[in-house]
Amino acid sequence: MKPTYRLVSCCTILGTVPSLISVSIRVHSPRARIFPLAGLTLIIMREFHPPVLSLRGLWGESVSSSALDVAAARFDVAMRTHGVLYIEDCGLSDELVSRLRRKAVQFFQTGKIDKSDSDTYGAEGYTGIGRETVGTSHTNQVATRDIVESLVLFSADSVACPDELRDDVRQYLQHSKRISLLLVRLMAHALNEPKVIDMFDGEEYPLKIAHYPAAVSGTQGYGAHTDYGSFTLLAQEYGDAFPAQGSLQAFVDNTWCVVPPRKGALLVNSADLIERLTNGVYKTPLHRVVLAENRTQSRLSIVLFTAPKRNVKVAPLEKCCSKLSPAKYEPVIAHEFVQRKLQRNNGIATSLAS
Numbered sequence: 001m002k003p004t005y006r007l008v009s010c011c012t013i014l015g016t017v018p019s020l021i022s023v024s025i026r027v028h029s030p031r032a033r034i035f036p037l038a039g040l041t042l043i044i045m046r047e048f049h050p051p052v053l054s055l056r057g058l059w060g061e062s063v064s065s066s067a068l069d070v071a072a073a074r075f076d077v078a079m080r081t082h083g084v085l086y087i088e089d090c091g092l093s094d095e096l097v098s099r100l101r102r103k104a105v106q107f108f109q110t111g112k113i114d115k116s117d118s119d120t121y122g123a124e125g126y127t128g129i130g131r132e133t134v135g136t137s138h139t140n141q142v143a144t145r146d147i148v149e150s151l152v153l154f155s156a157d158s159v160a161c162p163d164e165l166r167d168d169v170r171q172y173l174q175h176s177k178r179i180s181l182l183l184v185r186l187m188a189h190a191l192n193e194p195k196v197i198d199m200f201d202g203e204e205y206p207l208k209i210a211h212y213p214a215a216v217s218g219t220q221g222y223g224a225h226t227d228y229g230s231f232t233l234l235a236q237e238y239g240d241a242f243p244a245q246g247s248l249q250a251f252v253d254n255t256w257c258v259v260p261p262r263k264g265a266l267l268v269n270s271a272d273l274i275e276r277l278t279n280g281v282y283k284t285p286l287h288r289v290v291l292a293e294n295r296t297q298s299r300l301s302i303v304l305f306t307a308p309k310r311n312v313k314v315a316p317l318e319k320c321c322s323k324l325s326p327a328k329y330e331p332v333i334a335h336e337f338v339q340r341k342l343q344r345n346n347g348i349a350t351s352l353a354s
């Protein structure tokens with residue numbers, strides 16, 4: 001199938017303006033293209049459309065083995081190729097996601113935020129704009145600071161949770177944790193390794209509400225990185241904000257590709273500890289968030305980061321290793337590994353770049 005491309009920005013001699021039209025075209029070239037034309041430059045990027053998995057019929061105790069087989073096989077292929085898929089019918093209502101999104105935007109824009117807490121990166125609470133440098137977690141090098149502010153919550157009962165968000169955060173956390181455990185079950189089934197289910201308990205998963213403001217100049221929402229834990233569940237901005245205001249991009253087949261949002265679906269990507277657990281059989285996608293230069297709207301993403309239990313030792317599964325493919329990764333303790341990457345995201349940038 002020929003790749004699909006999307007017009008992501010339109011630059012004139014007067015500067016870059018967001019593309020006002022959303023165009024999806026099919027062309028032969030495998031790479032992003034820049035078309036200069038009499039003072040007008042169209043930047044067209046390849047699109048990556050992850051496979052879609054419906055979770056319908058997979059809830060509860062009485063799931064048919066054939067339904068589980070089919071879903072696990074689909075999940076397995078997605079993880080082995082790029083480590084990304086869309087999930088649908090996952091029990092999160094559009095109303096809940098929209099309501100939480102609307103209230104969260106209000107929260108970030110009304111200014112009722114205690115910014116004295118902005119140094120608590122990695123813990124619960126608010127993290128201010130320019131505090132994160134997620135590219136550093138991947139390269140261990142000084143990187144450009146990310147134009148994002150966020151609210152991280154482990155629980156709706158946290159004092160860090162604004163009252164107006166509390167009920168929706170509670171529902172969102174309950175549903176998304178259930179989804180994450182179902183994904184683990186699919187992985188265990190696909191790998192025929194039931195014991196991996198015991199490595200996860202669905203507790204202490206941070207919900208991160210990330211807000212990319214329109215009023216701050218620059219285009220790096222999040223620098224290129226991989227996620228740290230097991231699976232990330234992302235409710236992407238959907239609607240007018242894409243692609244005119246910015247996009248999630250994944251590095252696929254040696255090319256940065258736009259990942260279009262899908263209505264009513266969550267985007268799932270695997271993270272470092274899954275790659276380590278499967279000895280690289282399941283891939284962890286490199287990704288970033290790129291904002292439009294002259295955007296007129298903010299973006300907001302709702303992200304659940306999951307990970308194995310804190311003190312679980314994560315080492316390559318025997319069945320993912322062989323003489324031809326020996327273990328590539330040293331065992332790590334899940335919590336220590338994630339903390340090291342979190343510190344790189346913040347600490348190195350602070351000591352070297354500030």
Ligand SMILES: [Fe+2]
Binds near residue numbers: 225226227287
């Ligand atoms: Fe990420």
